[in-house]
Amino acid sequence: MGRLASAYGQAVAAHRQARERLDRARRSLGAPGPAAPTAADVVARLAAVGGRLAAPAPGVTALTGAPAPIRVGEATTLDGGFPVLVPLGGGCHLTVDADARDPRVGELLRAVVLRLLATAPPGTVRVAGIDTVAFGATFLPLRPLLDAGVLAPTATTAAEVAALLDSAERHARAAQAADPAARELLVLVVAAAPGPRELARLAALTHAGASAAVCVLLAGHRAAAGQQGPAGSDAPPPGAATALRLMQRYAHVGDPPGHPFSADGSGLAAPVVLDGDLPPATVAALAAHLAPAARRDVPPAFADLLPARRWAATSAAGLSTVVGRAGRQPVTVAFDDATPHWLVAGRTGAGKTVFLLDALYGLAARYAPDQLQLWLLDFKEGVSFTEFVPTERDPSWLPHARVVGIESDREYGLAVLRELRRELNRRATVLKRHGVTKLADLPRDAAVPRIVAVVDEFQVLLAGTDAVARQAVDLLEELARKGRSYGVHLVLASQSTAGIESLYGRAEAIFGQFPLRVALPGGGGVLDALNTAADALPIGAAVLNTAAGAAGADTVARFPDAYAARAELARLRHELWRERPAGSAAPTVFRGYDPARADDDPALAALRPGGGPPVALVGRVVDVANSPASFTLDATPGRHLAVVGTSTVGAEVLRAAALGLGRQHAPGGARFLLAGLVAAVDPVVDGLAAALAAAGHPVQRLDPAALRDRIAALAAAGRPDAAGEPVADPSPADQASPARPPIAGHTYLVVFGADAASAALAGTDPTTFRSGLDDLRALLREGPGNGVHLLGWWRGLRRLADALGGTHHRDDVACLVALNVPGAELGLHLGEHDLAYTPRPDRALLVDRHDQRTRLIVPFTGPGHEIDEER
């Protein structure tokens, strides 16, 4: 061992002496020595070469298409020395038989790296090092390059080596798929022989050709000198490499691939003194020269995502868009047969919304609205998709957007999924009618756009174990399974896919249909448990995995910050909007935070007399079309409206319903009997009375006693007399015109705070022995047949049930709007035990007992309504 060490020391000393001799000779000839360079001449000097290969132009010679001659040392002959150049880059590599424990090797590797960097245009070469024998010491002198972002942190442990090889392989794959002009060279510098598996992976990279854009500098590879490879290794040897063999004083340079020195494969017939380290000032100057380009290269710009021409692509076979870059290569993702659906995850603030905006704008710029339709659903409080819909400030919208839900209710999400399923079925019919099985085979005039449906924070929809979650799981599974064939693609985005209870055992059945996984920081849950590619992602980077998260199929891409490019986004949106096809409509929009203002409601304003049985409009349904929420008040017994809940929104709903009914009758064609029994809502009742009177309808105000009398009269009017004929209502129709004959039209009894009438109704008439409640119940059953309908606001369900004579009479008031009524209590009243309703501000449940409808609605509110805080 001692003898070996001293022989080694002598060899190094001899090498140094040889190099000093060369330097002396060079100086005596006036050649430039290794004096401190200036930043200006560093690049030229590093790349300056002579000899048998043509010199590359410094700083502008691309290294990915074809190899460039790179100097490794100086050959010595009796006539003097000449530089020795070997081809590197462009699919050519270098092996050295000794490893970096020999200082000459480290010096050579560093010199070659610097020459490569100086030869290529700034920003087109990245360097990554592996040094398991000296803990990264080999690369320490190159520290300024690390700081400049040109050199990656050195891999020194087995795990880091594996991760680096993963990323090199991803780089190679991405480069092979990329435009050759956009390729970036990855120089992989290995300071000592790795294990057989790693060696096999490195060898595979050397065989991948120029298009992989990798250059391997592999030290410690004994097979380079024609000796045995590592014990037990059956890995193929590295290919396309110039092999250097170190001897005591000199090095032997083998024949470079494609540029042999010898005819017989014996290599350069002159001993070579390998280049040593360049002065630290040179390294620093080069780093300073390269840093701006390296930094510039880091975040891709939003403009990089856009195609040269708008709307030039067709979607028959699928959709694809650039979402960012891996190195300098654009990264493209697709909705096609291989990746029909995407699953996106990242912790809050990880850039999910930004990533989705990048992808959506990229798609919208490539495909015209007849090729692509967007359905966008957001369950969180935020602004994810607001920019795609018209607002007062900006009337533009994204012409591809068909449905946009902002801060959506789960019920709205369900309605959107149902609508998508209907669309699937429509498409199935179209395909069948044309006798084809693929969208691409449809004739041009029957072509349908592909649909991308994005559900942001989809875990909200599936949270819990209620009926909404169960139905959402069923729908998602069906849409995911069939969507591929019908051009309906899902993007599910979430903070985490863990803890979604309602998936029961069906996570695999659903997520198995989502081969494209996008893991943002904190979103590694969408990757395989063993795939750690997303563990240390910075903001603005994503792991894109096309194999449902399996390790090895990852591409790490950087995507631009769409928020930082707001002006560009708006410009693009306006450009696309101006180009929208003639007659295209704005998307249907649901904003979870918007109240339904009765006075601004177009459906309420559009009501006119003569359109069939009158309807009571009470709000807007939480559905895709944002349909009017209404009850038909026809002649069927029980067609009355009860609004229930302590919230004063109840009064506003009654007011809107009464106003709407008034609009459906010609002036004087209906009379309104108004009872305001809750002082707090007197202004609402006053306003309603004035509005109805202004519309020409007779209006009568009733106090509790008058209410009781009027109910008795109306009940008697509907009761058959002895001859079986109805008795006319004996009371005056209207205080203002007591002489008018009884009205043949409708009578609406509108009671604000109907529960407050219970005392007045409870008393029994001493002559007839009928109580007010008896009359009320008779009126509920018989009234509709005589055009008499009750509209009441009860502040509690119990009071309503009491008025009806028990829950088994619940169908006597068949139309119910439940405001802040606990779901369980409502379920009991209705006899529906799996009723899913959680009271919340500005929401109500519409229940129609007759046509079995149960809908979540946004109840009408009056002027000046603030969000209902009473709940």
Ligand SMILES: Nc1ncnc2c1ncn2[C@@H]1O[C@H](COP(=O)(O)OP(=O)(O)OP(=O)(O)O)[C@@H](O)[C@H]1O
């Ligand atoms: N590519 C990027 N480069 C730089 N910054 C980014 C990038 N992407 C996102 N960011 C920044 O990260 C922040 C969060 O982004 P974003 O709103 O998209 O996150 P999110 O995952 O949707 O968060 P949340 O779930 O809380 O809504 C923003 O301030 C944004 O500017």
